[in-house]
Amino acid sequence: MKEQKGTEESALFVMDGVKGGHDGLSKISPKKFRKKKDDKFDLQKLAADIRSGNRIALSRAITLVESSNSEHKEQAQKLLQELLPYTGNSIRIGITGVPGAGKSTFIESFGTMLCDKGKKVAVLAIDPSSTLSGGSILGDKTRMEKLSRTSNAFVRPSPSAGTLGGVHKKTRETMLLCEAAGFDVILIETVGVGQSETYVRGMVDFFLLLVLTGAGDELQGMKKGIMELADGIIVHKSDGDNVNRARKTVREYKQILHFLQPATPGWMSTSLAVSSIAKTGLKETWEMICKFEETVKSSSFWDLRRSQQTKDWFHNMITDHLIESFYNNKDNKNLINDLEKSILHGDITVTQGVKRLFE
Template sequence: MNDKKSALFVQPGVAASHDGMQATTRRKFVRRKKKEIDFDAAVADIRAGDRIRLAKAITLLESSNTDDKVLGQELLKRLLPYTGNSIRIGITGVPGAGKSTFIETFGKMLCDEGHKVAVLAIDPSSSVTGGSILGDKTRMEELSREKNAFIRPSPSAGTLGGVHRKTRETMLLCEAAGYDIILIETVGVGQSETAVRNMVDFFLLLVLTGAGDELQGMKKGIMELADGILVHKADGDNLRNAKKTAMEYKQILHLLQPATPGWTTRTLTASSYEKTGFDKVFKTLDDFKETALENHVWNERRNSQTTDWFRQMILDKLVDDFYATAGRKDTVASLEQEILKGNLTVAQGIETLFKP
């Protein structure tokens, strides 16, 4: 519309040679330099208890980067001669049993007595996003300030039993750094928690008062794995019920196979609020180690755990390589649909998938 008196007339704009934005130089692509490590210095620092160096070493092992994996494994190999000098304790429990609170109180007591404590807290990853909160340092604020404590939250990433696939290697690094007590907190409770049993010396199950009610929601298998059952929050008006619950568990344990040959699973009570019962927990750990060494179970179990770990890694590697093949995931998805439609049996699907 050219009529300037019309309401539809559009005023011409101001001519300009540019859009008002300053010109920027184009960034050149720079290839990432290959990471290098002074292994001798790294080993010396970790052996000296440098927590920053230890954390960086664990990050290398957890990395999905190929170069990082190679460096991490070489560092771990050099530290292997300094591992194995700790007692490894797995801690699981029913929801609300206060696992993190127990670990913080127990860990502080151990630090006060001159021990070095490493807490490997398994953090549940979301099955939808794959993300995790990693908030264990927040929940164990006081323990995280202890100079003789090291807390490493680690995402479970969907691994069986909530145990991160690198937790075993992290445990070895902590031992090389001089931590003589390793506490592994697992996610929830259930039959899948047998995964943590296969990497620790002593397995502790935390429960609450009311054994009969709890057993309805707890699989018998988890109790058969426990070397100790601790009734937590045994304080105030709940103390009497806690002692009664401990007796009920003790009676139940007589009907189950012991988790460790030559050792009778003990039932204990403790309160993180009143800080009571922890001396008996530590005495139980001492007695357990002495008994296991006398019966030669200690070394036999650790050797068995290492070979089981090796075999599990073989399976993991086969699965990773299988899905790494181009188009393999789409083929699996297509065969799954054929099986669900009834066009193929499961066995026929497998034969089709692996047909040369």
């Protein structure tokens, strides 16, 4: 079978019937797909195709994971369970920054450099509001054009603006699929909106923050506490007239980082100047990440964090489920609204409100 490379457009349209023809992978339109009750979903075949590095199979599996169809959900979980033993072998890198910091350009240059080094790089995006950030499926494709065409790379844009809860849940599972497909480096891009950085920090090993020169002004627009999540801060667009200013900004960030508690115990977060156009600082960024990996793996914290992340994920999903199913109940919702009014009006105390709600 021919190895499929680079783009995954075709796979975006094959959702209705995951089971395919002889090779389990041929493109099936919903109309052509004849569903039989006794048709068993060929899980083993898909899992094997993913493990062999087939991009179409991987894309199809991701689409399956992202589907809200209950049958697909069940199939997705079976597939993930099948692939779990082959996950966990990548380095997981989260990348964030204000809009305009040049995240896509950086990922394009950085990812291409890693591919040239022989690394297999998967790029995933968490974008809770693609209209706000200007990012979109087409946007990502265009922006990371070169990387998308690189044989060692796999670029999976954010499916759509949606609830963050859903998106991050899927991104975590998508990451596992990419690991099973043999990717060494997973880059998860997010914008500084809502809780997305905290979610991404909760699923990666290394968290990278992209900023521009003029740190103070720049950070005004960023979320509180974001710097304290970062294992490394890239001062981007360090090219042309901007080189000296970028160096100065790097020094400023290093100074600030000195005041903050490290994001990862045993690792002193640091700052670097990078130009994705002049291709400077990219090698140093990778060296920084490799040194981080070495340092943190030599303590027990690497595995500890990953176990803790899995546990946290489980408990967050339990909490999400509890809250969601409670607030989704229409009677509860109406009663909460009424009680909220009474509380703000000073008619009842908050504790009384809670008591009445659960009576």
